[in-house]
Amino acid sequence: MSPASLADLIGSRRIVVWVGTGGVGKTTLAAAFALEAARRGRRVAVLTIDPARRLADALGVAELGNLPTEIPRERLAALGVPDEGHLSALMLDSKRTFDDLVTRLAESPEVRDRILNNRIYQHVSDALAGSAEYSAMEKVFELSDHPEFELIVVDTPPSQHALDFLDAPRRLLEFLDSRLVRLLVHPAFAAGRVGFRVFQRGAVGLLKLIERITGFGFLEDVSEFLLAFEGMSEGFQQRARLVQERLLGSDAAFVLGAAPGAQSVRHASALLAHLDAARVPLAGVILNRVRLWPGKGPPPDRLPDGAEADVAQHALAETLGRQEGADFPAQAAARAAIDAADGYAALVRADAVATQDLTGRMRDRGGFVGRVPELRQDVHDLEGLVEVAEWMFRDGEEAATGGG
Amino acid sequence: MAAEPPLSLLDRRLVIVTGKGGTGKTTVAATLALAGAAAGRRVLVAEVGADEHVPALLAPGSPPVGYAGRSLRAGLDAMRIDPYQALAEYLSLQLPVGGIVRRLLRNQAFRQLMDASPGWRELITLGKIWHLEQMRDAAGPPRFDLIVVDAPATGHGLTFLDVPRVVVSAVRAGPLRRHSGWVEALVRDRDRTLLLPVTLAEELPVRETAELVERVRKDIGVCVDRVVVNAVMPAPFPPEVPDLDERLARLPEDLELPGLPGPRVLAACAGHLRARHALNARWLREVEERSGLPAVALPNLLQGVGGPADLELLVGALLSPPGNTA
Numbered sequence: 001m002s003p004a005s006l007a008d009l010i011g012s013r014r015i016v017v018w019v020g021t022g023g024v025g026k027t028t029l030a031a032a033f034a035l036e037a038a039r040r041g042r043r044v045a046v047l048t049i050d051p052a053r054r055l056a057d058a059l060g061v062a063e064l065g066n067l068p069t070e071i072p073r074e075r076l077a078a079l080g081v082p083d084e085g086h087l088s089a090l091m092l093d094s095k096r097t098f099d100d101l102v103t104r105l106a107e108s109p110e111v112r113d114r115i116l117n118n119r120i121y122q123h124v125s126d127a128l129a130g131s132a133e134y135s136a137m138e139k140v141f142e143l144s145d146h147p148e149f150e151l152i153v154v155d156t157p158p159s160q161h162a163l164d165f166l167d168a169p170r171r172l173l174e175f176l177d178s179r180l181v182r183l184l185v186h187p188a189f190a191a192g193r194v195g196f197r198v199f200q201r202g203a204v205g206l207l208k209l210i211e212r213i214t215g216f217g218f219l220e221d222v223s224e225f226l227l228a229f230e231g232m233s234e235g236f237q238q239r240a241r242l243v244q245e246r247l248l249g250s251d252a253a254f255v256l257g258a259a260p261g262a263q264s265v266r267h268a269s270a271l272l273a274h275l276d277a278a279r280v281p282l283a284g285v286i287l288n289r290v291r292l293w294p295g296k297g298p299p300p301d302r303l304p305d306g307a308e309a310d311v312a313q314h315a316l317a318e319t320l321g322r323q324e325g326a327d328f329p330a331q332a333a334a335r336a337a338i339d340a341a342d343g344y345a346a347l348v349r350a351d352a353v354a355t356q357d358l359t360g361r362m363r364d365r366g367g368f369v370g371r372v373p374e375l376r377q378d379v380h381d382l383e384g385l386v387e388v389a390e391w392m393f394r395d396g397e398e399a400a401t402g403g404g
Numbered sequence: 405m406a407a408e409p410p411l412s413l414l415d416r417r418l419v420i421v422t423g424k425g426g427t428g429k430t431t432v433a434a435t436l437a438l439a440g441a442a443a444g445r446r447v448l449v450a451e452v453g454a455d456e457h458v459p460a461l462l463a464p465g466s467p468p469v470g471y472a473g474r475s476l477r478a479g480l481d482a483m484r485i486d487p488y489q490a491l492a493e494y495l496s497l498q499l500p501v502g503g504i505v506r507r508l509l510r511n512q513a514f515r516q517l518m519d520a521s522p523g524w525r526e527l528i529t530l531g532k533i534w535h536l537e538q539m540r541d542a543a544g545p546p547r548f549d550l551i552v553v554d555a556p557a558t559g560h561g562l563t564f565l566d567v568p569r570v571v572v573s574a575v576r577a578g579p580l581r582r583h584s585g586w587v588e589a590l591v592r593d594r595d596r597t598l599l600l601p602v603t604l605a606e607e608l609p610v611r612e613t614a615e616l617v618e619r620v621r622k623d624i625g626v627c628v629d630r631v632v633v634n635a636v637m638p639a640p641f642p643p644e645v646p647d648l649d650e651r652l653a654r655l656p657e658d659l660e661l662p663g664l665p666g667p668r669v670l671a672a673c674a675g676h677l678r679a680r681h682a683l684n685a686r687w688l689r690e691v692e693e694r695s696g697l698p699a700v701a702l703p704n705l706l707q708g709v710g711g712p713a714d715l716e717l718l719v720g721a722l723l724s725p726p727g728n729t730a
Contacts, residue, residue: 023426023609261708264426270455294672295665304663312664319655332642337652337670340640343706344673350708376679380607 005368006255007393009283010037010151013253015144015246017154019275020257021267025288028379028388029257029372030155031089035382036389037151038087039080045088045143047136048155066093066100068143071382079382088149090139097135105235115232141243253283258358260290260351265358272361284368286392287355291347292373298352299345303338313338370394410629410698413723414440414550416598417537418590420565420626422555422616423602424609428634431709432602432702432722433554434461438712439719441480445549448473448536451484452529452555452564458482464711481548487525490532498579526567527584534587537596562616565591565599565624594627602632603691605684605701614694630726631697635704636684640677649674680704698727 009016018030027048034046045068068088076087099116106112115121136156143152246252254275258268268285275282293299304312313334320337321330359369372391379388413419413436421436423429430451437449437458451458459466463476471490473483488509495505539547556564568588572581591597599620603613613631620628641648652674655667664670684704692699702721705714 021425023424259426261426261428266457266460267425267455274454291676293669294676295669300665308663312662315661316664316670319659319661320651323654324651329642329644333645333648333651336641336645336648337674338664340648340674340677341665341670343640344676346706350706354708374676374680376676377683 005393006033006284006286006370009253009255010040010042013151013251015140015152015154015252017140017156017247017252017254018257019156019254019271019280021264021271024257024259024264024268025379026257027155028385029255029286029288029392030153032379032385032388032392033255034089034151034153035079035081035087035385036393037153038076038085039082039386039389041082041085043084043086043148043150044153045090045146045149045151046153046155047090047092047139047143066090066096066139068149075382079386092136092139094135097139101135101138101236101239102232105232107232111232137243137247138239141239141246144246248280254280255283256285256362257288258285258355259288260354265354268358269361272358282362282365282367284370285358285362286370286372287359288372289374290355290371291344291351292371293345293348299348303342303345309338410726411595411598413598413600414443414445416550417546417596418533418551418553419598419600420553420555421600421602422562423632424612427602427604427609428702428709429602430457430461430554431715431718432600432632432634433552434458435702435715435718435722436600437480437482437550437552438462438715439723440550440552441477442719444479446479446481446547447550447552448481448483448548449552449554450533450536451482452553453484456484458554461709461715462712485529485532487528490528491524494528494531526564527571527587530564530568530587530591531583534590537590562619562624565620565626569624592625597626599624599626599628600630600632601628602634605633605636605687605691607687610687610691610694613691617695617697628697631691631695631699632702632722633684633688633691633699634702636688636701637677637680637704639681640674646678649678692727700724700726 016033018026018033020026020029030048031046034044037044068090071087071089076085081087102115102121103112106115136154140152140154143149256268256272256275258264272282303309313331316337317330317334320333321328324330362369370392371394372388375384375387377384379385419436421429421433423432433449433451437447440447449458449462456468459469459476459482462480462482466474466476468484469476469482470484471486473481475481492505492509495508533551533553536548536551537546541547568584568591571584572588601613601616603609617628617631620626645651649671652667652671655671657666657668659667661667665673688699688701691697700722702718705717707714709715709718
């Protein structure tokens with residue numbers, strides 16, 4: 001049973017994952033959602049992965065560590081968070097999360113050091129693409145083990161990488177499970193078994209090939225890394241399996257954040273298709289920075305042009321001139337006012353057209369659709385997040401006719 | 405900072421367009437490709453990522469271009485670099501026997517190892533770009549005068565450029581090290597290669613762009629000489645009436661204007677554009693200040709960017725000398 005609204009997720013889910021392409025304000029949406037949940041009395045942790053420290057800015061926390069940092073009680077109270085509500089934020093430190101995990105799973109300090117000092121490990125755990133996703137999964141898991149948090153809100157890495165994020169446990173699992181890895185770790189184990197012999201012959205050729213392309217040292221480092229990792233692989237596998245179960249289980253929900261530009265919508269639609277293919281249950285979509293018409297209903301199909309426009313312009317200029325005095329450049333001002341209405345109506349229509357297909361698809365599958373208008377100021381403080389949340393939690397239809 | 409005027413974007417061999425998602429990176433890449441082709445260059449626009457977006461902008465309704473690539477119009481080719489296909493191509497070039505490569509790439513364990521291994525996608529993608537840059541016609545001139553790369557979103561975009569350096573420092577010997585060295589040399593060649601960051605004139609994108617430029621200067625060593633600031637809202641009112649929205653708001657609320665929405669709606673529309681313009685103008689200045697680079701401002705096309713006709717409207721601004729944004 002899919003939730004009817006964003007509000008239903010609060011209280012019914014343990015983990016809410018925000019996915020979406022970059023630049024849609026996903027971090028802001030996730031933070032606003034988390035703050036609203038706290039305002040509704042939940043104990044919430046929000047995790048962001050974005051290296052630009054957006055959440056740190058938005059939450060006014062100067063230095064977010066790899067551990068949850070509580071937003072001060074007084075700050076929360078001022079925003080209407082009741083006593084039982086609570087909000088902690090953390091910025092993922094990918095390398096540290098990985099190191100912590102190795103430290104926890106390693107069978108001895110020697111093994112731990114061997115891994116932490118291995119060059120391959122350092123490259124895997126460093127800034128190279130993909131490691132953020134692995135460690136994010138690990139962090140979500142860690143947080144969801146905390147009884148202190150009732151709700152964990154997760155912001156995911158941008159763009160196509162959102163799928164890497166969802167895929168990270170599976171990839172890690174498959175990698176650790178693969179015969180190639182087992183062969184590298186246990187060459188002797190494989191040698192005695194008939195089924196492996198054919199594969200081994202192929203694999204020896206393959207290893208030679210990798211050596212030839214990569215140079216000797218690389219392979220040496222890989223096997224050293226894998227050997228050192230061996231004792232931990234079961235722990236990793238177990239964790240990866242649990243993480244995946246938890247994320248695809250009924251305790252978790254995914255929300256798509258999107259923005260109305262034609263390009264952003266194309267990206268969001270592509271992401272939606274990927275999510276469907278991966279059978280990720282999507283609860284709904286929140287469209288961020290939508291231009292909404294300030295009048296009743298949709299913007300007029302067209303504003304006057306040609307002679308009609310001249311009549312309108314003169315009428316407006318006359319009224320403005322009466323109000324502002326004789327020196328006022330009334331005609332130019334009236335023209336600019338009409339052009340501004342025309343231009344803004346074009347933006348509103350373009351947003352509606354661009355998002356039509358996406359919202360239609362989301363409604364067809366029983367998901368919710370929410371809209372947050374483009375606000376006049378960037379959102380960079382908690383008050384701004386409250387404003388975003390208020391829009392986000394409005395019923396979709398109501399939001400469509402509201403105005404900013 | 406009395407530097408020499410920067411080279412025209414069209415005089416580079418390789419322009420790597422980068423920026424956070426939603427900044428219009430793909431729009432800028434497509435516009436540059438269009439501008440290059442119009443100026444008589446032979447252009448290739450290469451997308452890096454799981455999906456194709458450039459063909460929809462340059463030739464709406466056209467089928468996917470894929471790894472093989474296709475000409476979208478005279479002098480303008482497009483392709484999407486798929487890392488596995490690039491890897492297959494690379495291995496075929498390295499090995500005398502194509503059969504091994506095909507078997508290898510079909511090997512489930514190999515795919516899993518590769519799926520789980522970081523870094524190689526970036527490396528092989530850059531390797532392919534290097535290869536494209538090296539391609540020559542039978543008569544000698546380069547196959548492409550200008551290669552425009554629509555790179556991954558910034559965080560990952562920098563990783564993308566940094567991988568050859570990491571490999572050169574991590575791998576001790578062998579063809580991989582040698583080839584990475586070639587790719588790194590191309591990335592760092594200030595005459596041939598330019599990194600073109602795209603941003604919006606808003607606080608967070610500007611801050612991130614400044615961070616990006618700093619990291620580029622510190623770690624990557626690729627040439628970056630300007631920042632493209634996309635979707636800048638033009639001044640909506642005549643200069644003598646900077647507060648038009650407030651004046652409109654003072655009109656009697658029940659005023660009826662032929663064919664026009666009421667004064668409150670007019671005021672709200674005008675107010676919105678004014679606020680966006682003010683915000684954009686401020687962050688346009690800030691991005692120059694914080695990054696230490698001149699900006700190139702592209703106007704906000706209110707109707708959105710849907711096809712080549714819209715891109716044409718951006719060509720002039722994109723090619724204009726950077727820094728003339730006031």
